[in-house]
Every structure is written in C-alpha cells, then in structure tokens.
Amino acid sequence: MSLEIEQLESWESEFQTDLTYQLSSTVLKNYNADDILLNKSRLLSQDQRIYNTRISDIENITPVTNQKASGRCWLFAATNQLRIQIVKDLNLKDFELSQAYLFFYDKLEKANYFIDQIIDTAKTETDDDSRLIQYLLEAPTNDGGQYSMFLNIVKKYGLVPKSIYNDLAYSTTASRKLNSILTSKLREFAETLRVNINDMDKIKELRTSMQKEIYKLMTMFMEVPPIKPNEKFVWEYIDKDKKIGRIECTPLEFAIKYAHLDLSDNKKLPVSLINDPRHEYGKLIKIDRLGNVIGGDDVIYLNVDNDTLSKLVVKRLQNDKAVFFGSDTPKFMDKSRGVMDVQLWNYNAIGYNLHQTKASRIKYHQSMMTHAMLITACHVEEGKELPTRYCVENSWGKDSGKDGLYLMTQDYFEEYCYQIVVDMEDLPSELQEKFLSDKEEPIVLPIWDPMGALAK
Template sequence: MTHTVKRIALENLAEWSKEYQDDKVGQLAGSVFQHGNIDELLINRKHEIADKQIFNTKIEPEGAPVTDQKSSGRCWLFASTNLLRLRLMNKYNLKECRLSPSYLFFYDKLEKSNFFLEQIIDTAKEDVNSRLVQWFLSDPISDGGQFTMMTQIVDKYGLVPNDIYPDSFNTTLSRVMDRLITSKLREYAQVLREKIAKGESIDGEKLRMQHSIYRLLCIFLGEPPKPDDEFVWEYYDKENKFHSLQTTPKKFVTENIDFQTPEYVSLLNDPRNSYNRVVKIDRLGNVTGGQTVSYLNMDIDVLSQAVVNRIKNNQAVFFGTDTPKFMDKKRGIMDVDLWDYKLIGYDQRSVDKASRVIYHNSLMTHAMLITAVHLDENGKPVRYRVENSWSSKSGSEGYYVMTQDYFKEYVYQVVVEKKDIPEYVSLLEDKEPVVLPPYDPMGALAMN
C-alpha cells in the first residue's frame, strides 16, 4: 500500500466550515455546549432514573466507614483491606472497622525497591535503552498494585488495624516521596549496572541501597511494626463493650482474619487472548522470589456469574476496571449509556473491548469492591453496588451503581475463591500459560 503525505488544505477548511454552518443540529449543540458542561447536558434521564441504589442480593454487613485513599494510588490496598475487614466485623461483632493500607503500603514500597534492583541486576547485559530496561526505570515504585501483590505482602508481613499504623501525610499525598525515592533508585540502577559491567561485586552495595530505602521510608511514612512485633488492639463492639487483643501483624492475619491466600483466584477478561487459559505478566511483582501477577482468562459471563455466586455466599468481590471512564462521580453511576453522546454524532460504542485495549483506548486502572447485585427474574445480574475509596463525598455516600453492560465493557478482573468456581479450578494447572510483557495493559493497575 502506498500513501502520499498530504497536509490539511485550506480549501477543505472552507468546505467543512460551510457544512458546519448548514448543520442545524451541530449549531444548536454548539450554542448549548460552548456555555456548559457537556457531561451534565448530555445526561440520559432515563438511565439516571433506572440506575438506582436498590439491590435484591447484598452482603451483610457492608464495610464501614467509607474509606478515602486521598491523593495516592493505593486503590488496590483499600479494596483489599475493605474486603478483609468484613471478616473481622463478623467475627468480633463490630459496627465499624478499618485495617491499615499504610502498613501494606510501607512494606510494598520496600519490597518493590528490592524487586526493582533485582530486575536491574538480572537485565544488566541488556542495552540500557532497551524497552525492558527503560520500562523498569520509568516507575520503579508505583503506588499501584494487584491483588496478587497484596497477598505477597500480607503473607510475609501480616497486617494491622488502622489505629496501630494510621496514615501519615506522605501516604495520603505520595507524589513527592515517590519522586525522591524513584530518583534514588535510578541512581542505584546506574551504580549496579556499571559495577556489573566492570565485574565488581555488588552484594554489599545492594544491601546498603536497601538499608537507605528503608531509612527514607521510615522518614516519610513513619516506622511500622515489624511482622513479629507485639501490639495491642483496643476496640469497641456494636454493644459499645470494650475489648483488647494482644497479637503480632502476622498472627493478626492467621488467627483473626483467617485469610488463606492460596484459595483466591484472579479471573481476567482479556478478549485479545484465548479464554480458559492462565495469563501471566512477565516480571510484574513486588516480592522477590514470590509470585508474578497471573490470572485465569475467562469469558466475561463467567466473571459476572462468579460475582453473583460470591455475593449470594455473603462475600464481597475485589475487582479491577477502567475508571473513571463513563463514571459520574456526583450521581454515583457507572453506565456506558448514561450520556447521550450520539445526539452530537459521537458513538461511544464504535469499537469492541479487545480493540480498545489494543489501541490504548482502555486498560485496567482502578480497584474497588462489589458488595451487592440486583438480579432479574431469571437470576441474571442487572446492576451492582460498588464500594469505592474516594470518601463519602464521592458518588452516593461513597457507593456507586454499576450496570451489567458497563461490567461487560470495562471490567477486566474479579477476585474470587476456588470454591466459587469449582468447575474451572483445573484450568489453573495450565502448563503453557500465555505470557504477556510487563508493560502490557493487563498489568496497568500495578503501575498507576
């Protein structure tokens, strides 16, 4: 195929201008939209009314209070701790409960730093300008992460209530801290690569680097308990009775939350790749020697049915989506057809899900929790109740309604337990998984 490069011709402008002047619908739209918010003016009232916060299948209790990740990319940690706190609320008869995303945040940053240095060492013979090395250098300790990465931290370090290790300023506004540590890690990458090129030992140097990062994290975030340090958790139950529990971060998980990480499975809907296959993201992880991020790629109907099964069993669902696409933060609605864009000749459904991923028009960017589903007379999901981590001022007091159509188009991942999908567990033994590069869109949640 040959193509002659052409510039925009001025005569085309004259022709397009005349057509626009004769376009009465376009003129009316321009008169309205040039003086107001397009997304407000194009709200489809029919959908606004239909997308209501009423559900016939809910978990009890829902988590409380509504949480706020503030100016940080910790959504995956909030969705995870909001999921795990439900076990404590049921076990100890709590009205409210908050686990500490900051505790996981500290040790995730520490582990990601080490993971990055190990990847730099492992790729030392690669050209520094290779796509792989440049990808590692681009964002060594992103705030983002995946459910698998959360389980790696919890298994190694445990977890604590929020009162034991609450937010510091830099957990809620992490940009400056991330910039400073990222800059230091890039310096370390240069040192390691140059020493390896000269054939020099790097073990002592790398240990000093790890120590330096730990010190910086303590300065920025405050020193957290170590995994086997004892702490005392004091709390009130629903009857306002005082209780006290002495434990350690690791025992807190094993003895009180009973979180069995091997039982959890991340289901993926990636229509670019074959279904009923394991999909792994190469070199994407946080704990060196631990698992890399992996999923079981399934048809979207399998994901939605797994969510229904789990909600029916009174269990919330961690999920990953492309947010805030087609999300109205004021109304608390996630609905592809909430806006009548077609009225101005704009078709938001012109390409399919696979094409949107391939052409960088969609990717997994945010993690939240599903706590309810509304089923039709045939038991099929119509809409879902979503617990976000953007404070009670966002959505409907912190919650959103997500339509089934939105789920199909923009949800990429749901996390369930093996008992929720017994007919598919054998697929996890896939001996030849699909392996995607670390910069693939299916790893994007870990890089936000």
C-alpha cells in the same frame, strides 16, 4: 497527505450550514460536555438502588474509606473485603485494617524489586533505550498494584488494625513527592548498577547501600511501623454492645486468625480471573516481570468470558462474600450521582460515536484496568442468571457517589470490568484445575501490556 487550507475552509463552510452542528458548537463552547450531555432519562431509569443479592449487614460496616491523594485503591479494596468478616466475628461497628502499614512495606519492597530487575536485565538488555529498560524506569515505586501483590505483602508482613498504624504521615495520603524522590534516586541507582554490572562483588556492595538509602528515605517520609511481622502487638477495641475486647498477636497471626487467610497454602488463597477477549478463554495469563516482593508469587490470571465472571460474582454474594474487582475507572462514571453506566451520556447527539470492541480498546490502549473497588450487592431479576446492576463500594470518601457507593450496570461490567478475585472454593472444579495443574502453561504477556496495568 498534508492538510490543505482550502480543504479546511470547505469543511468549515459545510459545518456552518448544519444546524445541529451550530447548536452543539454553541453549547459545548459554553458548558462542560459531561454536564450538558448527561442523559437524565437514562439516569432516572437506571438509578434503582434495590438489590436482592447482598452481603448481610453491609450497611452497618463503617466507615466509608478514603485513599485521598494516593494510588492505594487496591489496598483499600482488598482490606475492605477482608474487614467484613472481622467486623462480624468481633461484633464491631467502626473498623478498618491499616492500609498505611501495607503501603509502607509495598513501596519498600517495590524499590528493592526494581533494583533486582535492573541487575537481572543488565547483561541481556545492553541498550539503555530498550523498551523493557525504559518501562522499568518509568514508575518504579508506583502506588498501584494487583491482588497477587497484595497477597505477597500480607504473606511477608501480615495485617494490623488501622488504630495500630494509621494515616498520620503526610506522604501516606499524598504520595506524589515521595514517589518523585524515590523514582529519581532509583533511576540514579539503575545507571550505577548497569555501569558496574561486570563486577558482581561491587554490585553486592552497591545493592546493600542502595537498600539502606531507600529505607532511610522511606522512614523520613513515613513512620516506621511500630511492630515487626512476628512481633506481638496488643489491640483493644469496643464492640457494638459496648464491651471491651483485647487481642494479642503478631501481624501474621492476625492475617491468619482474624482475616481468615491461609498463608501457608497458596492453593487456599484467593485467585484472579480476568476478561481479556484478545486471548483464548480458559487459559492462564501471566504478566512477565510484574511484582513487588522478590520470591513472591507471579501476577497470574485465568481468562474467562463475561458470563462466567458475572455468575461468580453472584455466587460469592450469595455466600455472603464481597468481590474485589478491577475496572477502567472513571470512564462512564458520574461521581456526583454515583452511577457507572456506558449509556449515561448522550454523545451520539453531537455525532461522536466510538465503535471499538473491548478487545480493540485493550489492543489500542484505549482501555485497561486502572482502579480497584468492591462489589457488595447485585440485583438479579426473576428468571435471569445475570445481574442487571451491582452495588459498588469505592474508596474515595463519603462525598464521592452516594455516601461512597455506586450503582454499576451490567453493560458497564461487561465492557469495562476486567478482573474479579474469588476464593478457590468459589470456582467450579474445571476452573480450579487450571490453577492447580502443573501442566497448564500460561500465556506470557510483557510487563507493558495493558493487562499489567496497576490499579490505583
């Protein structure tokens, strides 16, 4: 049905007799909607930054981190979580793990993973316009990632302190141009590989030359990490008591000994749980073809209800462990005041109401995981099992939120939080069994599904 001019004129006349519409129209045409519709009564009632369940000494772990103009939030959230124990063990004050070190190798590995996917799909996806091929071509070296992809990089390359490999290279903190150049080259490679797919000897030759060219580009835009994964480095530091410490080890040894990651046993590594109400709870969910390191672990989640997620957050905090989580950010986030709350803006005052459920928002691409942060505290009222609010550590610098911290309400957590990462030992036995059993067949979702979104 086409739009009729007469109908538009009729509606316009109707609107002009509505005083609420006239007021809304006047204000919205002169001011930013988020500023004028901010519900300050709600803000005042929710802005209580008292938490009775928290990581010990968290306020003394500095600095506030800043991913700047890059999509490295997942690397910041993961390393911010790991640095807490390192700080405590070594009696440190200012400390960061090197996000740039992980970023360099993740981007290099993603380029190689993309080449592998193009070769693997060339004979089955003969149409260049197929949905899978077009999706693979979209952003082959996306800055973002999932926690299992973080573990893939760490298992191969280890971890180093930021002072060993820092953010001095421009493209580390402002990655747009590097991504553009790599993407253009990889799309060119994709065409070449698909055209020559029936000559596997030539494909092998091409692949080596392509890997070399990508590495050359990477090392022109970013410094080559000064040590290899199994090469020893020396790191000297000064602790809170002004004592000088010295560590000599490899990046892989640092990850195991100081970050307490048992890289030799997947059953002891952290796991991801999600809340995706489109699918049955208690089921594993796998994202097909999503990854970064060839031979690395697949992206697999356990789907659970919101109550389970919330209770596991509380349990981890009670055990003095912070929680990596993925959410749809910055929806309903006030960056200047540092509050995440679905009721913070009074859009219903202008007749704008959204009625989709969480499942529908995922299904219709209105919501997905877009950002990763860290929960360091929560507040559970007496007699309650679930928190009313959480303290969130972001990676957008000290000027974002209140000194880099945000208050997140339970309503926000239930509606826009999708993922948390926990240790296997945090899970009750029945949930551990889901990950450990060989009999559990996961629900397989295509790479373009919203649950395959990469946190940036």
